[in-house]
Amino acid sequence: MLRQCLRLKNIQFLLKSTANRNGADFVEHRVLVSNVRRNHSVVPINKSESDVFDDSTELIPFQEKNNPLLEDPNFDGVVPIVAPSFNLASLVNKSELLQTFVKLGVSIHDWEKKGNIHSWIVKLDFKKDVQPIIQFLVDQGVSPESLGTIFTKSPMLLKTSIEELEIRTKYLQSKKFTSEMIVRIFSRNPFWLLFSTQRIDTRLGFVQQTFDLTGNELRALASREPRLITSNIQQIKLMNFGFKEEMGFEHQQIKKMLLTKPKLWLMNKPMLLDRFDYLHNVVKMDHETMLQFPGVLTSRSFRVKQRHGFLCYLNRAQYDPKLPNYVSPLKLISDSDSNFAVHVAKASVQEFNDFCKTV
Amino acid sequence: MAVSTSVATIREAWFQLNGVMCIYKPTKISWKQLRNTLAFNICRDINQLEETPPRKFVNIESITPNNQLDGELVAPTSYGVTTTTNLTDHKLVRGPAIQLDDIRLFHANRTGYHTSGVLVVGLNKGNRYIDKLNLSRPTSVYQVKGEFGIATDTHWDDGKVWEKATYAHLSKSSIDRVMASIQASNQKSLFQYCGVDPNSQTAYELASTGLLRPAVKGPTVVYGIKCVHFEPPNFTLEIHCINENEEYFAIMIHDLGLTLKTTAVCKQIRCIRYGCFTVEDALLRKHWSLKYLPDHMSLCHTKLKTLPRTTPQLSVYEQPSSSQIEKC
Numbered sequence: 112m113l114r115q116c117l118r119l120k121n122i123q124f125l126l127k128s129t130a131n132r133n134g135a136d137f138v139e140h141r142v143l144v145s146n147v148r149r150n151h152s153v154v155p156i157n158k159s160e161s162d163v164f165d166d167s168t169e170l171i172p173f174q175e176k177n178n179p180l181l182e183d184p185n186f187d188g189v190v191p192i193v194a195p196s197f198n199l200a201s202l203v204n205k206s207e208l209l210q211t212f213v214k215l216g217v218s219i220h221d222w223e224k225k226g227n228i229h230s231w232i233v234k235l236d237f238k239k240d241v242q243p244i245i246q247f248l249v250d251q252g253v254s255p256e257s258l259g260t261i262f263t264k265s266p267m268l269l270k271t272s273i274e275e276l277e278i279r280t281k282y283l284q285s286k287k288f289t290s291e292m293i294v295r296i297f298s299r300n301p302f303w304l305l306f307s308t309q310r311i312d313t314r315l316g317f318v319q320q321t322f323d324l325t326g327n328e329l330r331a332l333a334s335r336e337p338r339l340i341t342s343n344i345q346q347i348k349l350m351n352f353g354f355k356e357e358m359g360f361e362h363q364q365i366k367k368m369l370l371t372k373p374k375l376w377l378m379n380k381p382m383l384l385d386r387f388d389y390l391h392n393v394v395k396m397d398h399e400t401m402l403q404f405p406g407v408l409t410s411r412s413f414r415v416k417q418r419h420g421f422l423c424y425l426n427r428a429q430y431d432p433k434l435p436n437y438v439s440p441l442k443l444i445s446d447s448d449s450n451f452a453v454h455v456a457k458a459s460v461q462e463f464n465d466f467c468k469t470v
Numbered sequence: 471m472a473v474s475t476s477v478a479t480i481r482e483a484w485f486q487l488n489g490v491m492c493i494y495k496p497t498k499i500s501w502k503q504l505r506n507t508l509a510f511n512i513c514r515d516i517n518q519l520e521e522t523p524p525r526k527f528v529n530i531e532s533i534t535p536n537n538q539l540d541g542e543l544v545a546p547t548s549y550g551v552t553t554t555t556n557l558t559d560h561k562l563v564r565g566p567a568i569q570l571d572d573i574r575l576f577h578a579n580r581t582g583y584h585t586s587g588v589l590v591v592g593l594n595k596g597n598r599y600i601d602k603l604n605l606s607r608p609t610s611v612y613q614v615k616g617e618f619g620i621a622t623d624t625h626w627d628d629g630k631v632w633e634k635a636t637y638a639h640l641s642k643s644s645i646d647r648v649m650a651s652i653q654a655s656n657q658k659s660l661f662q663y664c665g666v667d668p669n670s671q672t673a674y675e676l677a678s679t680g681l682l683r684p685a686v687k688g689p690t691v692v693y694g695i696k697c698v699h700f701e702p703p704n705f706t707l708e709i710h711c712i713n714e715n716e717e718y719f720a721i722m723i724h725d726l727g728l729t730l731k732t733t734a735v736c737k738q739i740r741c742i743r744y745g746c747f748t749v750e751d752a753l754l755r756k757h758w759s760l761k762y763l764p765d766h767m768s769l770c771h772t773k774l775k776t777l778p779r780t781t782p783q784l785s786v787y788e789q790p791s792s793s794q795i796e797k798c
Contacts, residue, residue, distance in 0.1 A: 201558065204557055470586065
């Protein structure tokens with residue numbers, strides 16, 4: 112491909128140069144050029160593909176021998192427009208589009224992990240393709256600081272047409288989402304804009320039906336954790352099974368949990384089960400307490416294990432609020448280890464560290 | 471040997487980030503996970519330091535006269551040279567300065583998934599000290615907790631229970647008797663690995679030089695084993711050994727139960743010493759950051775430097791070849 116481009120370019124340059132000069136030395140070149148041009152215009156129509164290929168390949172050594180780029184000093188510094196590159200960083204000094212993205216705060220290196228984005232992103236025109244989308248997002252109320260993260264997370268947004276984006280926003284408005292909610296959804300989860308209205312509608316309907324949510328609750332949930340709506344539906348079903356059958360929560364409890372801590376539905380299920388198992392069977396925490404402090408299910412399991420183990424070692428693991436020396440589950444998960452050791456466990460930091468080195 | 475507190479730039483920090491660390495490995499975490507956590511923490515902290523200033527980008531543009539005809543090639547009258555910052559070096563374009571793959575971490579002692587305790591890790595150029603340390607064949611000390619009365623498929627307490635047995639007949643002296651026999655048989659086999667007769671003069675000379683260390687990674691050798699805590703059904707063994715692994719301990723606890731006419735499972739394996747590194751030096755998970763690691767690495771370095779030079783005394787362990795067996 113590159114070779115062919117080069118060849119065509121040679122021909123054009125050659126034509127220009129031969130037009131300017133009348134010297135006898137260039138007669139041969141002109142003959143060559145006229146031959147080439149005739150071949151190019153005639154061959155693809157009359158001959159089959161293999162013949163075209165043969166004819167072109169025959170031309171290559173001849174072209175290379177008479178390459179004006181090598182022979183004529185006037186062509187010094189003539190190079191192909193775009194050299195092959197394996198990342199976008201090599202193009203950033205030349206491309207104004209990429210420079211604008213950097214100014215917006217888009218991390219271009221993150222695009223490299225996302226597959227075949229280089230191939231089309233450089234070809235975009237800022238005025239025609241990018242500016243309307245930025246304008247659209249700013250019109251919705253998205254702050255200019257979050258534009259960088261939005262484009263970093265979903266570069267495919269630049270491929271979506273502005274009409275579709277407007278339809279998707281109007282759908283949300285028709286479902287009585289306030290403008291703050293819409294802004295939050297777009298800046299928290301830019302993937303939302305890539306989903307068609309039908310898909311979003313089925314997903315919202317699925318979540319509303321499974322958890323028996325009212326309209327207001329659904330809107331609050333969708334704006335609080337927009338990633339839940341665009342996540343895998345099968346995963347939500349699996350998590351529901353985990354909460355209901357494996358952990359033993361009631362339907363109403365699950366609903367309450369979803370509204371207070373929707374992040375749990377995006378977590379790794381075996382990990383969550385492991386935490387629940389420890390809290391329920393070792394710490395002896397009941398479901399109601401967990402609903403009251405849902406943070407215990409999101410905190411790192413080693414933290415709870417270390418702290419509960421230390422309290423047991425000191426005979427201070429007392430989680431009943433009606434008895435003296437009550438330790439709140441919130442204190443078990445929050446604050447730094449030194450504060451926990453001194454204020455909650457009433458011991459020294461050194462003792463806590465020494466205990467951690469025995470488990 | 472390690473990053474001093476005055477270091478402010480990533481570049482300076484990176485060239486000083488070599489050394490040996492002694493990590494307290496938590497249980498139920500594999501070496502791969504631990505490696506990733508450590509490397510991630512180091513990357514996260516080092517990338518918050520000051521970046522090196524970007525390189526200069528020199529752009530040379532030819533200035534051609536404006537009244538140029540279309541398609542006409544005219545030699546440029548002059549060249550304009552502009553110098554800008556090279557955007558290729560921008561953090562958003564080239565990514566974080568230090569990435570996970572840049573950090574080379576390797577472990578000195580092999581600790582399994584269930585094992586917790588001391589784990590000696592080399593960072594970047596510190597890996598060469600790891601090799602030296604391992605060549606001196608350091609012994610490791612383990613505390614292994616077990617429980618009498620049940621047997622499981624994995625020989626661990628979280629496995630599927632196969633069998634239950636009584637343990638009322640056990641006493642401290644009966645355990646000590648088995649421990650002594652294990653220790654004696656291992657010490658006897660040490661001379662066999664060496665290829666000398668235990669009753670010969672060579673064996674005497676070898677034994678008088680000190681602790682016998684096999685020169686290659688061969689079978690596990692237990693130098694000393696004793697029961698440090700006995701409160702049926704729970705017990706704790708302290709084992710000094712070399713070339714050990716997790717499965718060996720689990721099977722040993724299982725066999726111990728069978729020898730004592732009951733059953734036993736393993737509850738915890740904790741490495742409390744590897745060579746000169748003890749559990750007091752080890753860094754807990756909350757301290758695996760650039761705030762604590764540099765000081766810790768310099769401490770470990772001084773420890774390694776003051777170590778007396780020890781080499782394995784035993785010759786290479788050779789298994790008798792088939793021809794030799796036939797001759798016998």
